[in-house]
Amino acid sequence: MIEIKNLSKSYGKTKVLTDINLTLEENKIYGLLGRNGVGKTTLINLISNQIKADTGKILIDDEEIFENSKAMENVCLVKEKGIPVDNDRVKRIFRIASILYKDWDEDYKDFLVREFKVDVNKRYNKLSRGNQTLVGLIIGLASRSKLTIFDEPSLGLDAAVRYKFYNILLEDVQSNPRTIIISTHLIDEVTNLFEEVIILKDEKVFLKDEVTKLLEKGYFLNGKEDKILPIVKNKNIIHKEQFGSSIIIGLYDTLSQEEKQLLKKNNVEISSIPLQKLFVYLTENSVKEGN
């Protein structure tokens, strides 16, 4: 289990994260979401010891993580910005990873290299952005670390390769359970992958919930304004689009069976809000709390 307690980080006078408190359970896939510059990469860098927090602490199985070899040997970070090597060949990078990750699976690495068709004899800086991303993904998967963090794992990858990665990740996590954190902007693609979502906003954890619960609370209501608003006036409205007398309302709240039936009776179309749109609306607006 990972516990983050009162974590804060600033760069100079710019506060990035303030008083972050989080608990991540073992063997779950978490989605770390937030707008650009909200501090996702900073949080990831703090969890993986790349940088030091100003205050607060991060614990893995009750062991403080910073400068703790025992805790850190269970952590693998796959950075968005790639691996900090100059012109090493890919096979040397895998060799480094095989030395430094205690649970490294060489056979699985070989399988992934074949599967993703990565040329291990090429120099890393001569690879395309997509292939550089693939080298990181292979390391993340083959490290078999108890906590594996992928920061923007889809950069430069075409849709086919992205879906192949998602499938391989799911298969692997089923046979080798571990905690995965994925930070991505392609939310809809990975909705089915996430078990829980953490949304950062305004330097803090804005929301942490299971994806199914989150989606259960997100509704689009499409119909006449005068038929919808009286029913949802006290609800948490996160989005509104007007088309003449028709309106589309984005709702992040619970709807009782009676309310749903009443809305349907009033010819209001009810549909789920996809996670990506829900994320956009939630992080865009100040949420009006319903009663």
Added chain:
Amino acid sequence: MDSLKRAIRFQNLDAKSGFAWFWGIMSSIDIVSYFLHSSFVKMPVRFGFGINDGNTRMLSVAGANLWPITIFFIIYSYVMYYEIFPVAINFSVTRKDFYKSVIIDNLKVTFLFATIQSILMKIDIYVLSLLNKTPMVDFKVVNSETDNIILMILSLFIVFLTITSIFNLLATLNYKFGWKIWVIIGLIFVGPLWLIGDKTNLIINWVLTTRVNTMQFVYLAFLTIIMYIILYVIIKDISVKNKIG
């Protein structure tokens, strides 16, 4: 302990090839130099390949390795922090384990270099005598004629280690603070001493030109320990800078 072992194995990954390359080149240059000195008997020493003792006709081929070795240790120290450190931290090595692995690597590399260089400097005397040259034997820090091989190895080892520890610290400061550190060093240390005109006070100069006796060995060991302690203070919470290949 396992994580430290892994960090040391990582440090060793390229050590053999780097070591072989350096000594392959240096020994080739030495052999060519001996060959040229044997082929061109009348070649003035001052134009010779190797180093000579000012206006005298004394010459050393292996002794000329000392400068490339010093430059090697400067580059080695900078590579350690600009290349190896970010990779190690990226792959979840702690700063503490990295620091320990650096010290172990420094001890190993400097000792091996000192051993090889001492042997070459001893051989140098015999080869140059065979070529009817007067071998240069006084290299300030050691005397290849009067010092026995063990003493030479220990002397060169402590000198190389001290240089490496100083440049390790400089490289770390440079990595952490960027170019600003050169301004600070220039203003506080180098500038005033240079203006006074007493270059012997410069630490590097002192390390490279003072004969290693028992007291000097203790001084250098003490200076090395101080350098490594300061290094730890700096490295223990240093952040990784983004550098992408």
